[in-house]
Amino acid sequence: MLFHQPRVLSRFAADEHRSRGRLHPEAPSPTRTEYQRDRDRIIHSTAFRRLKHKTQVFVAQDADHYRTRLTHTIEVAQIARAIARALALDEDLAESLALAHDLGHTPFGHAGEDTLHTCMAAFGGFDHNAQALRVVTRLERRYAAYDGLNLTWETLEGLVKHNGPLLTAEGEPTERYIGLGVPGAILEYDRLQPLDLATFASGEAQIAALSDDIAYNAHDIDDGLRAGLFTLADLKAVPFLAMLLEEIAVFWPGLDDSRTTHELVRRVITRFVEDVISESERRLVVLNPPDVAAIRRANRPVIAFSADMAEAERSIKAFLYPRMYRHPRVMAVRANAATILENLFYRFSREPSLMPEDWREGLTATDRPRLMRRVADYLAGMTDRYAFDTHRRLFDVTPPLV
Numbered sequence: 001m002l003f004h005q006p007r008v009l010s011r012f013a014a015d016e017h018r019s020r021g022r023l024h025p026e027a028p029s030p031t032r033t034e035y036q037r038d039r040d041r042i043i044h045s046t047a048f049r050r051l052k053h054k055t056q057v058f059v060a061q062d063a064d065h066y067r068t069r070l071t072h073t074i075e076v077a078q079i080a081r082a083i084a085r086a087l088a089l090d091e092d093l094a095e096s097l098a099l100a101h102d103l104g105h106t107p108f109g110h111a112g113e114d115t116l117h118t119c120m121a122a123f124g125g126f127d128h129n130a131q132a133l134r135v136v137t138r139l140e141r142r143y144a145a146y147d148g149l150n151l152t153w154e155t156l157e158g159l160v161k162h163n164g165p166l167l168t169a170e171g172e173p174t175e176r177y178i179g180l181g182v183p184g185a186i187l188e189y190d191r192l193q194p195l196d197l198a199t200f201a202s203g204e205a206q207i208a209a210l211s212d213d214i215a216y217n218a219h220d221i222d223d224g225l226r227a228g229l230f231t232l233a234d235l236k237a238v239p240f241l242a243m244l245l246e247e248i249a250v251f252w253p254g255l256d257d258s259r260t261t262h263e264l265v266r267r268v269i270t271r272f273v274e275d276v277i278s279e280s281e282r283r284l285v286v287l288n289p290p291d292v293a294a295i296r297r298a299n300r301p302v303i304a305f306s307a308d309m310a311e312a313e314r315s316i317k318a319f320l321y322p323r324m325y326r327h328p329r330v331m332a333v334r335a336n337a338a339t340i341l342e343n344l345f346y347r348f349s350r351e352p353s354l355m356p357e358d359w360r361e362g363l364t365a366t367d368r369p370r371l372m373r374r375v376a377d378y379l380a381g382m383t384d385r386y387a388f389d390t391h392r393r394l395f396d397v398t399p400p401l402v
Helices: 033-041 048-051 069-086 091-100 111-121 126-140 154-160 183-193 203-226 238-249 257-287 291-295 305-327 327-351 368-381 384-394
Strands: none
Touching: 033 091, 033 111, 033 154, 033 203, 048 069, 048 126, 048 384, 069 305, 091 154, 091 203, 111 126, 111 327, 126 183, 154 203, 183 291, 183 384, 203 291, 238 257, 257 291, 257 305, 257 368, 305 327, 327 368, 327 384
16 A cells, blocks of 8 residues: 555656666555655765765855855755646656755865866766766665665666766767767666666756756855855846846845845746746647657757746856856865865875775776776765865875865
């Protein structure tokens, strides 16, 4: 007997009863849907807990109030559920994908990812989406019967297709992967359980991806203002933000900067969410998909911003890139973080005995590619704090992160 209550979903929602299942078959739960089980496994994973001490933009030592990977992830999940609910798609699958989308990120944000990608250039590079797949299919060791979390096919598909299809219809890498090709970890798993790499993911996965964009655009504005990298007046250079600031000034004349910032962030999220719902409804009416398979076969995403809001989103990114992501203060910390991770990578690759015993298991001196990937896995799982403390233990001088 099933105790969970079924919900009325659209005909093109991902249906747990028609799921392609798990790599390792399991009996259904009497109290939870399959996608709720995925969500719970993700939340209870070690990799999820580590997100609280991983950088989003500002290294954790900077202050307590900046977003971390964990707080960002929670915000993405909230937005994803709201959009999925409005479109009658499966909220639990959308939430699962939102909660898992950053599990493969390194310490120190994109500085860490870029560093590991460079260090691993001769061994397939490093890609955080591929690393998320490795985390949930191999690196988590919680269950007696298998490695990984044994998530449903639909969750794994959404993780690897966070940025859309990886292959063209002809089987060639899409533009994002033309250089190094599709990451080996994804191709390896695809041979075990095909993920249909040439199609789009479900509508729920597309929701999680856009919710990621909405969340970080909004909270990077908030964090950038909090850090003093730019001012509310500077934001008026972006027409969309100028319009919202004028709206706030009309409703709340003389409002202080702190409350104005919160009102602005609220409006940014609300406008983007409402736009995604409206544009996606329009696209779904045009496509008229009979099922989720039709969404996967479509020639464009069904979850999207309107043209006007897509332009607003690009303009926010164009503003933030030089003033925040490439701000001299941020870049100085990024450079030091990159040095820490690079030092650790080459130290462990030369002396794997310095890694914990379970990370050295099965390694041989002659299997260099496997050693390098193991070192990358170990470093990618570190929190900012653990990487910093490990460097201080192994090296005489450690670059500051503030």
